[in-house]
Amino acid sequence: MLKQKVSECYLSQGYEVIQQPHIHQLPFDLSNKLGVYSPDLLVTISKHQGLFITIADYATNLPISNYCHIAKTIAEHSGWRFLLITGEDATPIAEEDIADPKLTRSQILHRKERIAKLISIGEHEPAFLSLWIFAEVLMRRHARQALIPIDRLPTILMIHHLYAQLEISEGQFERAIALNEIRNRVAHGFPVKSINLNEAIEKLLNLVDEFIAAEKH
Numbered sequence: 719m720l721k722q723k724v725s726e727c728y729l730s731q732g733y734e735v736i737q738q739p740h741i742h743q744l745p746f747d748l749s750n751k752l753g754v755y756s757p758d759l760l761v762t763i764s765k766h767q768g769l770f771i772t773i774a775d776y777a778t779n780l781p782i783s784n785y786c787h788i789a790k791t792i793a794e795h796s797g798w799r800f801l802l803i804t805g806e807d808a809t810p811i812a813e814e815d816i817a818d819p820k821l822t823r824s825q826i827l828h829r830k831e832r833i834a835k836l837i838s839i840g841e842h843e844p845a846f847l848s849l850w851i852f853a854e855v856l857m858r859r860h861a862r863q864a865l866i867p868i869d870r871l872p873t874i875l876m877i878h879h880l881y882a883q884l885e886i887s888e889g890q891f892e893r894a895i896a897l898n899e900i901r902n903r904v905a906h907g908f909p910v911k912s913i914n915l916n917e918a919i920e921k922l923l924n925l926v927d928e929f930i931a932a933e934k935h
Contacts, residue, residue: 720805721758721773727811734762745798751791757800767797777806777871782879789865802867809858809870826930842915843904849922850901856929857894860885863933873898890928897922 725735736743739760745768748755759771770792774780780802789800803811829852836845858869861880868879877898881891900918903910910918 724803724811725759728761736760746795769801771801773803775805777804777875785867789867793865800867806872807870808872846904846919853926893921893925
């Protein structure tokens with residue numbers, strides 16, 4: 719059962735976990751703004767820090783706008799946040815890498831230089847895949863910064879929700895969808911003409927630059 723698996727994962731890290739907590743077990747009262755909302759799990763990291771977790775078996779047909787409201791309400795209390803975990807998550811349970819402070823300029827330059835080296839020696843497929851991973855990390859970080867709890871969802875669903883929530887433009891959405899299709903072809907070993915891959919790398923570089931520019935300071 720997914721709920722038990724998630725619970726055991728956090729318990730194994732030494733955190734306190736309460737399944738289906740009663741209202742008096744919550745760190746603060748949410749009823750004024752959220753009515754009858756109750757998390758599936760309450761994970762306490764410290765006295766003033768933790769996670770309200772909602773669990774769904776499937777990643778489709780989720781009430782994301784409602785979850786955004788929940789996330790924003792919980793985020794009003796410093797140290798606490800809302801987390802949506804599904805049975806189709808692209809991110810491992812308890813994986814918090816994208817919660818790190820925003821990428822520094824030196825880290826960004828290092829990643830781009832590494833990708834440029836791959837391109838310079840003709841390793842276009844590894845360069846594209848490495849660049850796509852970078853773009854995906856930036857999109858997931860952006861979703862979390864915007865308090866849209868989709869940063870763990872499968873990539874294609876995350877892109878659709880970012881667009882639906884007006885966090886990326888129509889042009890960015892269309893490019894991301896098209897580039898994700900190329901990523902799938904490359905990752906699964908299907909041939910992509912070098913001229914098309916070079917063009918895709920250029921478009922992906924532009925998209926990454928746009929996402930970097932959108933990073934919150």
